[in-house]
Amino acid sequence: MEYYRNESDAFIRLEPGDFLMKSLMEFAKLENIDFAIISSGVGMLEGIEMGWFCVNNNDYDKYTIAGTYDLSSISGNISLFNGNPHPHIHIVANHPDFETLSGHLIDCRCHITMEIGLRIFDNEALTRKTKEGVPASFITKK
Template identity: 30%
Template sequence: MRFSRGRNFLFRVPEGRELLGFINDFAEEHNVLIGSVFGIGSLRNPKIGYFDEKAGEYRVNELSGLYELVSLSGNISLRDGKPFAHIHVALGGPDGGLYGGHLVEGEVFVAELFIQELLGEPLERKPQENGLALWDAEG
């Protein structure tokens, strides 16, 4: 598949908003169907997960308190016909430890995001036998 660059968005997410939901709402409002997402900031009480291959589902780790959003990276594609953000994060804890995984939920204290829209044929996430919803496109 080939894509070209579309619009760029650089903005701060309002404090108190749930980050993943905000990204999905932003993409839908601005009709971003495919794109890349990057960010930094801080999250309160984030929930991150990892995919348990044997169980075929995500295991969620709930963190308490304020965590530095050291890095956020991900993509936007379609799921059930609507923009869907798949986001991974690295979070710095108060003890200096680093936690990482798939972002499940997180309340924004500070979040500065960059979204790069891509133009081309939309990518749709579809359920697979392994329990994940993946793109139909392979390289």
């Protein structure tokens, strides 16, 4: 992983084999980031694991996707959850036949390169929490 950061933005480039989630968590720890929005991203993915949130289990049903895909779109955020960086990401990716898949990303590896843009927010503003009776976690003011 290689990155550049200024006051409010960051650019991260991943190397082949780098895991996206691990890289984003490592970046957030190194740069002391509590909250950032993923503003853009392109690249090639492999080893994709997607998830569908099962409300009854309050967890994701996980699905492994074989093959190499082109990252067409990425959105989400990195927040602190129980004191640790927690990426929440959704992607759209296409296969060589232009068939697409989309949804919640559990994790993936960089195939050739990945280039991710981030918008960094004031570290005192937002956090991720849970609320009794509400499945999943959510972003709220600190």
